[in-house]
Amino acid sequence: MNFLTVTTKLLEGFWLSCIIFFFTLFGAMPLGLLVSFGSMSKFRPLKIISKGFVWVIRGTPLMLQLMIVYYGPGLMFGLTAFPKMTAVLIAFIINYTAYFSEIYRSGIEGVPRGQYEAGQVLGMTKTQIFFKIILLQVVKRIVPPMSNEIITLVKDTSLARVIALMEIIMVAFTYTTKGVIWPLFYTGVFYLVFCGGLTLLFGFIERKLDYFRV
């Protein structure tokens, strides 16, 4: 098995992994904020729905959620299934929305009430307080847990193969059926390089925010 051909094939698979990764981030980061507002809401029904959502999604395996999204429509309602990538993205975005929302919530609730009150007595509007005072403190608080979760996401993309989406690990497995094992272990290099880049990025962000303490 030619090294270059295998690398090219694995890169094709890794491209799909990257698509899952970036679109999940893109969707789950803002949606997580919405759900976290729901979880912190004083309006009880909204709070219950948000918390229930988080409980169900965090309480069931992502693998199962993937199968429900992909097979569910056909099995339960006789509908046509979503295309594989769409199903994967729906499941991943829903799953990561729940996790991100909890990180945001802890970050927002971690800002002392005194910070809001200090803004209030200085005559600031709610919007000014959020954007000028609270936001950056929340960002600083959530960078470490978010980087953890985002690096987990990189590796979770490999779960997409349970519905046979040809991500990198699945591509590697097709080589094992041809009697070639090394591509499977070679995939580790792709993940390592990608996560290494992310680690550098998060380290950079943390250093950028190192000038103050919360």
Add this chain to the structure above:
Amino acid sequence: MPILEVKGLKKCFGNVAVLEGIDFSLQKGEALAIIGSSGSGKTTLLRCLNFLELPDGGSISVNDEIIFDASVPATQSEEEIRKKRLHFGLVFQSFNLFPQYTALKNVTLACELLAKDAADFKEDRKEILTDIENRAKLLFEQIGLSDKLYFYPHQLSGGQQQRVAIARALALNPDILCFDEPTSALDPELTGEVLKVIRSLADKKTTMVIVTHEMQFAREVSDNVLFIDAGVVVEAGKPEEVLLNPKEERTKRFLERYSNA
């Protein structure tokens, strides 16, 4: 004419009445010390003056203008309250400086945000901002921290942070400056520098309401003392009367307990 007049101020949390009708007034340039044991309602009173809590009853007037009346909903809209609370400044027990800004920016931030609302801001942007900064630098001279303008809060000691917090409250030129136990969160050796700043403000006839545990300091700095217990004003008067010759039994007991502690 008093600068501040509080009438029948009431506040409940759930079923618990914390303030049960507080009346007092304050003359321009007067320093009023509020004393009382924990849970007596003195901090709640201060928070009501700054609208961090909305009173359930009573009224607050500044310069003869009623700025809050519990029976008039129009005085309770968010926008109204935001404007009206600028009559007051508040220095917190735990400083509450904004950690991501330098000491200087902590002081200028609110002024800049208010200035941006003004109509002529765009044309005179540079001048206005320089002006705000220069005024802030004067305040830093007053609190003796001119060398710490560009320090972040975590690089300052507790005493220095509290002095910056005082400057921040002064920057908006409030009619009445309120202190909520300004030295309680400080190590004993750091309280002196903060008290010194407050004393210098008293000397300049700044109108102040000070909630404090420092009896000695209250006696030195205040023109009048208010003793609050269980949500009502028990005794009010000159510091030498209330603190040295209290008339009321409750005041005596409080002061005794305090001197024993």
Add this chain to the structure above:
Amino acid sequence: MKKLISILLVALLLIPLFAGCAGSEDDDLQRIKKNGKLVIGITEYAPMNYYDEGGKLIGFDTEYAEAVCAKLGVKPEFVVINWDTKEVELKAKNIDCIWNGLTVTEERKENMAFSSPYIVNEQVVLVRSADLEKYSKKESLSGVAVVAEAGSAGESAIEADLPEAEYTAVASQANALLEVKAGTSEAAVIDATMAFAMTGPGTDYSDIVVSKDIDLMDEEYAIGFRLGSALVKKVDEITQGLLKDGTLKAIAEKYDLADRLISG
């Protein structure tokens, strides 16, 4: 309360996964004619369905399916599926059939309708070449660690012919070979067709060999359709025609399967 509701919700979502969907009896034959395509669930493995150097999908099942679809007047659409969930794919109508060296078993008959078998499938025992002498008889495998793909024909063969072996199920046939290669198991039972494609010179498994004297029961490959599908009969008719005119034999020869083809 909210937990109770959520439990109910989850339960509602999950029940159909296991219970399947009763009563959707629209005719598969009309369905595929209307769609103009037959969606065929496959996994990539030689010699049934695999890609050549140019990236073109070839293999015995690939060409067989193409020939049948030509007669049906529809286009074949090959979809890679997860073999573990092939029954779910079929029930969810994500695919119309499984055509991928699928062994006929009694268990599978409960979930799908099989066409007439077309290839005789043999399960073989693979061991490291150094151990070939040690494991040359069925009896020599008693108490020895043996692996096969969970739910595969290999597993049935072990249950029937090697009951004394220390059997462990693994995720795929490829994993079974990996176990032997890595020394975590002593022998693997997999399809003969796959065994020949995966071992031998030029592969990472060149030191893994078939223990030829251990003879396990024969089984047969067939195409799996949805239960009650009208496609079964139609495809069987077409297959008969392809056998008669020699088309199928030619394809089998191309992939070295001629002696395994069921021709009558």
